[in-house]
Amino acid sequence: MAVERTEEVSGFYVVEGPLRIRISKGSVELTGKSLSTGDEAIIPYAKATLMEAQGEAEVKVRGGGSLTKLDRSTIPREWMDFVDSVSSRECTVFTLGYVDSGKTFFVTYTANKALRDGLKVSVVDCDIGQSDVGPPTTIGLGLLKEPVVFLEEVNAVSAYFVGSTSPAGHLLPMVVGTAKLVEEARRLGSLVLIDTPGMVYGGPARAYQLYTVEAVNPDLVVALQRNDELKHLTKQLKSLGFEVVELPASPWVKQRNRSDRRLLRERAFYNYFAKKGVVKQVFNLREASIVGSFLGSGCPASPEVLQAVEAVTNCKVEYCEISEDSAVLLLADRPRVREVYAKIRSCFTDKTVKLVHKGFYQGLVVGLLGVRGRFLDIGVLRELDLKEMRAVVETPLREIGEVKALKMGCVRLDDEYREVERLEPGYV
The missing domain is CATH 2.60.120.1030 (Clp1, DNA binding domain)
Structure with a gap:
């Protein structure tokens, strides 16, 4: 001790x-x-x-x-001047910065000072891998009731399920989710602070940051930088007519390596599930449909189709679902030769074919959604019987009457809620 x-x-x-x-x-x-x-x-x-x-x-x-x-504060004088300037008006602030530039510290500090000055403050946390407001895999919206040392002390009043701990490959839900939550945040607080991932380099990163700014239309974009590492973004934002405030990054920021980030995610998952307590909920998939994937969008294939596929491939097909543009097949075993995959695809030449194997669902994080996609909670998929249209999900959610859909995520957790796999977007 x-x-x-x-x-x-x-x-x-x-x-x-x-x-x-x-x-x-x-x-x-x-x-x-x-x-x-x-x-x-x-x-x-x-x-x-x-x-x-x-x-x-x-x-x-x-x-x-x-x-x-x-020997001196890590908070630049420019930050203090910025806080003074926003404490007197209602506005939405989009915070932009590279990894470990102090974005979350800046947002927390600004929120605390603005709260002290009498503003209602809400925070939209878009860092789905290092989530503070809400669980990992979600964009979270929090309303500050009192000052906090870390944003993880703020309870989420709403969230949007993205389904991954990385924005890569999930840019559209990232933009949609952020826009929806900012709209909701503007109804809650006079000052809306948006904390973003440190994804700023490369084509997808440029698209994510620029289109998100266009979608939420903030009053101010704060760019935290040590040199001019964000110039490729700020130059375009200024050309589009957005007001960009360039502030120095904090001179001292805790540098996190890959191991630190993984441990923080594991702690966040564990705190959310184990500390809140979970129950196993059984869902009838005829009433709460699977969404966010090809699976769940079609109808079960006829016995004749199953027999034809099995005859061509010599593989046992547990389940097959066909829609206008896709075919999803659940195989009893993983084929040992690549030629089998080509044979299966040859049976559905006009469709996108998705192949999964028995048990693929074990440990997948799923979003539990209500009417019009309203976020209710997340859970971990433990059982999935597609023939009986039945799913068992471990979740903190006690009342499931409002659940209309289960949205498939791309993160797999083990029994201790540790992340063990991140699947490719569109895997099923």
């Missing part, structure tokens, strides 16, 4: 987790949130923030993290 230690503090510190901080004398600010004697804050593993002591203060610290003394 970590021993609690007492630290006399004054000035600025970078606080790295895992750490529990209790203020025993005086007051401090963490990410712009004021804490005074008796208040506590938890800094999770692989996360860090800025602490500023208001004069002389004393804190009690427990955990394996650290306090690192700085």
Whole structure:
């Protein structure tokens, strides 16, 4: 067990987790949130923030993290001026920046200061891989009730299921989901802050950022950069007539490697499922249809079609579904030779053919959607019987009467809710 230690503090510190901080004398600010004697804050593993002591203060610290003394604040003066400028008006702010440029810290700091100044503040968290508001695989909308040290303390009031922990290959749902949630956020808060993924280089990244800005039509685009690494985007946004505010990235940002990011995702999944508690819900797929895939869009093939495919391929077909433009086949076993796939496709020359194998569904994250695609929750698919039109989903959702559809995701979790596979978009 970590021993609690007492630290006399004054000035600025970078606080790295895992750490529990209790203020025993005086007051401090963490990410712009004021804490005074008796208040506590938890800094999770692989996360860090800025602490500023208001004069002389004393804190009690427990955990394996650290306090690192700085000679100056990590918050640029330009940030403070920006917060002052937005605290007096209703607006939507789109935050743009490369990986580890401090976007989430900036959004949290701005939200806390604006809340202090009396604004209603909502946050749209578009970072589906490093989600703070809502579970991974979703874009989350949160309404701040009080200042927070980290956005993960904000409860999601709405969300949009994308179904992956990476935007790559999912740009259309990313743009649609962000636009829908920003529209909803504008009805909730006078200041809407949009936190985006650090995907800024390459054709898909350019398309995602530029089309998302067009779709949400923000009042301001904040570009956080150390040099001119976002110039290829800001130049086009300015040409389109958007007001772009270029601010320096924080001089100190916690750099996360691939392992850190994976651990944060695993912690987020675990917290969402294991800590909230789950139940196994049984869905009748005639009433709650599968969406978001070729599977579920057609009708079961006739016995004659199944027999014809099996005769050509010498493979046992568990299930086959045909629509106007596709054929989805569930095979009992994985064929050992590639020629089998070509033979199956030759049976459906005018259609897109999707082949999956028995058990393909195990551990897939699914979105549970209501009327008109309204997000209700996420779950983990544990059983799928396509002949009986029955699915068993492990989910925190207790009441499933409003569920109209199960949207297939591209992430597979194990029994401990750890991500073990990310499937290609359109795999089924």
